[in-house]
Amino acid sequence: MSIKFRLTLMNFLQFFIWGSWLISLNVYLDKSLHFTGGQIGSIYATMGIASLFMPAIMGIIADKWINTERVFGICHIISGFLLYKATTVTDYESVYLYMLLNTMFYMPTIALNNTVSYEVLEQKQLTAVKDFPPIRVWGTVGFIIAMWMVDLLGLTNSALQLYISAGASLLLGVYAFTMPKCTPKQSKEKRTIVSMLGLDAFVLFRQQKMLVFFVFAMFLGAALQITNTFGGAFLTDFGSQPQYANSFAVQHPSILISISQISETLFILAIPFFLQRFGIKKVMLMSIVAWVLRFGLFALGDPGTGLPLLILSMIVYGMAFDFFNISGSLFVEKETSIKIRASAQGLFMVMTNGIGAYLGGVISGWIVDYFTVNGAKDWQSIWLSFAAYALVLGIIFPVVFRYRHTPAAGKIGKAKAVDITPH
Template identity: 30%
Template sequence: MSSTIKFKLSFMMFLEFFIWGAWFVTLGTFLSQTLNATGLEIANVFSTQSWGAIIAPFIIGMIADRYFNAERILSILHLVGAVLMYQMYQATDIAVFYPYVLAYMILYMPTLSLVNSISFRQLTNPEKQFSGIRIWGTIGWIVAGLSISYLFKWDSGEGLLRNTFLMGAIGSFVLGVFSLALPKTPPVKVEDAQKASITEVLGLDAIKLLKDRNFLIFFVSSILICIPLAFYYQNANLFLSEIGLENPTGKMTIGQVSEVLFLLALPVFFTRFGFKKTILIGMLAWGVRYLLFAYGNASEASFMLLLGIALHGICYDFFFVSGQIYTDSKAGTKYKNAAQGLITLATYGVGQLIGFWVAGYVAEKYADLKTSDISAFWTQVWIIPAGIAIVVFVLFMVFFKDEKVNNEQTLTN
């Protein structure tokens, strides 16, 4: 792979996740403090990510993979996304904001698959080269968070978070234009693409894997653990802002740094402790993280908040990455893509959709407490996902039978 192509792919990944990190982390805070949205209204906005994840396979599998170059689709989606993001920047109330964010997420979520497809088609040794490309996406997310807190200081001023959408719009426009300079990535041959049914595109062919008791338990657990995950995405930045932690968006990038470090440590844990124990550690980390949030504060116990943020690496890598490895090993050659699609649909689609609604309901339930005792409000909000995570941990520990996962190539590359 030439250095030019490597630079283009790396910059593409950087912008892809810079755009997402530029506005999504602070979205809950913006909706609450600037648009005065209720808990359920915030939940509906965050749910657009799940609707985008559910619709994305149709856009990619049924349209992009058949008829158009991937880099051109990526360009169009981001250019239109820039316009929608600018409309979100100008929105003055939740009723105006919602249609734009829904349309944006339906267009953005497919781009996550597109950037991967473009990368894999250019790499000569994807198993070894892709991680070096993908890490620039994490760097992009970190740069966005640090810019918000420390460069522009948008965390510290009322109404300034509106500018995050302008930053996202600019980033989306740049990537839309830059995508035209990416290596050409034509669709697969029409005769091959037509062989894929809708059920195959959506990963539904892999449903037969649910006949395996262990995989069924893992599948259900994946959906359930995404309920507490949604609490983090929806509430973490707002929580840290409201209790007075300085530069919350910048500090939340500790989670992405942790994600990179624990991804490097994952093969050691996986090899030494096996799949079941590794994934149980990930589940337990969710419960511990939310307990730290529930009882930490922005003064003498701020270390609890920072530790909770830092646990993101264990929470995400030990469950989701381990789960992808497990799914790959169980699926076999025939169902590898379908099985990964099914798990993605279940987690980012169904699981988080339920989670966002539950988080919104909980926020509404304790809304009266928020006006009288903000600390008590957030304690209640975080205790619930902590409890859910612990219940999932126990169920998985009891019902999942330990088995050896033979996927050494995935772990070592």
């Protein structure tokens, strides 16, 4: 069995687990458990809370003490058990607790998945920029298949979606232990206090370009969390209007939303060309513009004559997500020293799926509640508010992010090692 196939299966399961509930859980929380917008937002914000510290901690453990593939597997086994426990409760406090604990162990696996993939490819003398995107695209395929499975089995409004995710998580946890060994990097250099505490990656904030990059990654992470939290509920809400009650968008919201992930598969494959041709600055600006379109088209669309606008919104999502998430991970990979690789990926997760996701989940919940009157949500105002947010980011980003791109085959600008000694 080739290593590319093995990494493909690993990436497939990694995102199949997430796709089983990320897009559809909000429907279950809204329609079955009758949670408020603020409560739903806070449950989705658990991903942000967990990502504030857990990816960094697990990255440190993988960098310093335990093989990365083992840390990855242990996290998935624990996460699968906690997902199962979340199916046994229905009150807000208990659901919140189990989802928080689950995300504390799932969220680090996203960065660890990247780290294992990069290191194994390097062991086999392959390159991350060229060989990882075609592997990672199968993660998106796994996400899509999970969404379709949940939708077609009628589990969008059921806790059973978490059973599927739990089973896949346990399977991947076991499979991870069969992957090639990714051992901690041993060094004969004298280790500083900063190094021993695993705070090496925070030195990246000394570089202005990296500081600005991480801050805007945080803002874009908030934008991503908004559609994850309320995309499904937005579509199913049209069911309260007789003319839309039997429409495809209302009956199969997850399948419609899956167009977003299908779009991802195309844009992932385009990443090497765009990064090498335009550089990270222009690629991230393209992502921001795509977010403006994503939210704006949601505001104007509906399941009837406005369905093409909803579909177009799903299509631009591929660029919005990939051009900051996948490209950003590759940028961090090339701009950091091998000594802090896992920690740096963990820091990227902290900024995007940590602080960004927390802010996106909580603030979007507030905005949804603000535009809700007598149980009816003014979705057009909600989505236009988010579009305005993305537009402001698009205006500021190219002014403050100073990065000179040098086109070169297989490189993202000029990669260089980062000085990790304290000043």
